[in-house]
Amino acid sequence: MKSGYVAVIGRANAGKSTLINVMVGEKVSIVSPKPQTTRDRILGVLTEDEYQIVFVDTPGIYKARNALTDMMMRTTETSAKSVDYILYVVDGHDGIDEEEFTLIEKYKALGIPMAIAYTKIDIMPKENIPLDMAKFADAGLDLDVFPVSARKGKNVRELKAFLVEQMPEGERVFEDDIVSDKSERFMLAEIMREKILLKFDKEIPHGIAIVVHTFNRNENGVYEVSLDIVCERANHKAILIGKQGKAIKEVSSFARQDMEKFLQAKVFLTTYVKVKEDWRDRPSLMKEYGYEDLKG
Numbered sequence: 384m385k386s387g388y389v390a391v392i393g394r395a396n397a398g399k400s401t402l403i404n405v406m407v408g409e410k411v412s413i414v415s416p417k418p419q420t421t422r423d424r425i426l427g428v429l430t431e432d433e434y435q436i437v438f439v440d441t442p443g444i445y446k447a448r449n450a451l452t453d454m455m456m457r458t459t460e461t462s463a464k465s466v467d468y469i470l471y472v473v474d475g476h477d478g479i480d481e482e483e484f485t486l487i488e489k490y491k492a493l494g495i496p497m498a499i500a501y502t503k504i505d506i507m508p509k510e511n512i513p514l515d516m517a518k519f520a521d522a523g524l525d526l527d528v529f530p531v532s533a534r535k536g537k538n539v540r541e542l543k544a545f546l547v548e549q550m551p552e553g554e555r556v557f558e559d560d561i562v563s564d565k566s567e568r569f570m571l572a573e574i575m576r577e578k579i580l581l582k583f584d585k586e587i588p589h590g591i592a593i594v595v596h597t598f599n600r601n602e603n604g605v606y607e608v609s610l611d612i613v614c615e616r617a618n619h620k621a622i623l624i625g626k627q628g629k630a631i632k633e634v635s636s637f638a639r640q641d642m643e644k645f646l647q648a649k650v651f652l653t654t655y656v657k658v659k660e661d662w663r664d665r666p667s668l669m670k671e672y673g674y675e676d677l678k679g
């Protein structure tokens with residue numbers, strides 16, 4: 384059978400995680416309109432009778448501003464090097480510029496076979512698509528470019544079929560009922576972080592870490608989940624909690640609903656907001672919150 388790893392690379396917010404979720408057919412990676420949504424390398428596994436593709440979601444390409452983003456950038460670089468194929472995602476709606484071509488050249492130079500997914504075509508003027516395709520052709524990159532919409536599922540099947548063809552012959556690496564390498568605990572923390580990304584602005588969501596300290600199922604089948612929302616500043620804590628706890632109640636309620644969908648059971652969620660000044664620049668705290676350099 385065909386079996387291999389595909390690293391999904393591209394700028395922050397290009398639509399990498401959304402595309403992986405739709406190709407895998409389940410949500411393995413959280414998504415938001417803000418950069419820095421994905422912090423870890425997350426494997427999304429797609430298995431059919433004749434093939435297995437392991438998509439490697441990455442934090443994307445950043446200018447590092449603190450120890451956390453620095454580690455995220457290294458995660459992207461490391462992930463790109465140990466795969467069979469690279470899918471470089473371009474946000475078509477955002478438009479392509481010189482810097483994008485420079486980045487594409489840089490990843491192409493790794494010598495790993497590569498193609499481009501030009502995504503978000505559902506929200507851009509149709510006439511821009513052929514113009515951008517001409518730009519790719521003129522750049523002489525010699526790469527296949529797939530215009531897709533992850534949100535509308537447009538051309539995703541074609542892209543998937545193409546990727547299957549590119550995979551080497553081999554045995555599957557994961558059992559066929561596995562969709563991600565991450566634990567349920569990890570996904571619960573990510574769901575909480577996603578809701579915070581969606582509700583709060585500016586630096587607040589970027590300075591959040593989630594620590595799940597209880598994750599039990601009681602005899603009635605209800606999950607008890609309690610977690611800390613760690614933020615960087617006392618004033619962030621006040622905003623996260625809101626007047627009479629209104630804000631935290633609202634995000635917790637959204638998170639709980641998604642957790643219930645994910646676990647397919649009732650969830651009893653308790654959340655606490657804590658402050659750890661500048662944890663994003665403190666390696667020991669980063670490690671405690673699960674942000675460590677990849678090995679290898």
Ligand SMILES: Nc1nc2c(ncn2[C@@H]2O[C@H](COP(=O)(O)OP(=O)(O)O)[C@@H](O)[C@H]2O)c(=O)[nH]1
Pocket residue numbers: 393394395396397398399400401402413414415416417418419420421443502503504505506531532533534535
């Ligand atoms: N309209 C539209 N929006 C998309 C599409 N793919 C992703 N997005 C949105 O773009 C934003 C960033 O997506 P995300 O997958 O988190 O990007 P990543 O940072 O590259 O992983 C989110 O708000 C997504 O909902 C698409 O095909 N069409």
Ligand SMILES: [Mg+2]
Pocket residue numbers: 399400401412413414420421441442
């Ligand atoms: Mg992402």
